[in-house]
Amino acid sequence: MLTIGKLGKAAGVKVPTIRYYEQIGLLPEPERSAGNQRLYGQSALDRLAFIRHARELGFPLEAIRDLLSLSDKPDQSCAAADVIAKKHLTAVKARIARLTALKAELERMITQCAQGTVADCRVIEVLSDHSRGAQDHRTSGAAE
Amino acid sequence: MLTIGKLGKAAGVKVPTIRYYEQIGLLPEPERSAGNQRLYGQSALDRLAFIRHARELGFPLEAIRDLLSLSDKPDQSCAAADVIAKKHLTAVKARIARLTALKAELERMITQCAQGTVADCRVIEVLSDHSRGAQDHRTSGAAE
């Protein structure tokens, strides 16, 4: 049996966050010790690790709630999980594209900044590029 | 001169968000019409486009505030902007790595889900993989 601190360490989640997850019903109410402290078993650790992993990957708590409810009744169709995964995949792809573009921009910025003052630094220009022949950035960028 | 709605459309930012930015001091208070409505010029559009672009790329508002203050005094050294950009670049790289891993996982999930029920669907397993030889995922994943 794990105390909340041990559980948090094992799953990589902060203690108040665990209590928060319990409060909003993502984690079931655990057993308590004689002195009223929470005690967790392996299944709580699994569940929390799942939540943390999904959160890290950008799933909102509501999607996680859905996925957990699926795992709670594993003999049902996979269609719902599939829908969630597909929806998220689209968002993930868009995010990767944007972040990759940003990475290039940041690298360019840093290179250029290394050689001058703000006057000839492109940081600001790069990030407000709408006015210099890149009016079309919305076509590729605003897909969210 | 643009009304707030036109400005929002031009920059791709919602009207309440513009007012929010003004409230927290990211945008200067604009002129007003005789009837007390906000009126914006080109510089406000530039500034807002910059903010939106930076937000889209994941810069927190405080970093944007810093960058804007730099652009307001463009004859100073670029070092500060460089620091901000570098710090952000590290975070961006980590994010891309995580999202790329997620993309693979989601794609695998969807493929597998297409062929069965939740009973043999890996959605939950994939996302709580700590117990199957991937305990070290924290080493590569929790860098934020």
Add this chain to the structure above:
DNA sequence: GTAAGATCTCTAGTAGCTATAGCTTCAAGA
């Protein structure tokens, strides 16, 4: 037995918006 550290509950604060209520102003058509 005592002292440090972990846990308890509860409340309030954070970022970055978003929504609502109830009002006024503006632009376009009849």
Add this chain to the structure above:
DNA sequence: TCTTGAAGCTATAGCTACTAGAGATCTTAC
């Protein structure tokens, strides 16, 4: 010129996903 409907105004409250405090209690190691 009147009117009507969209767009604007202020102010406040709500949202997600936590995070931080206060002040009390429990557990554990010496």
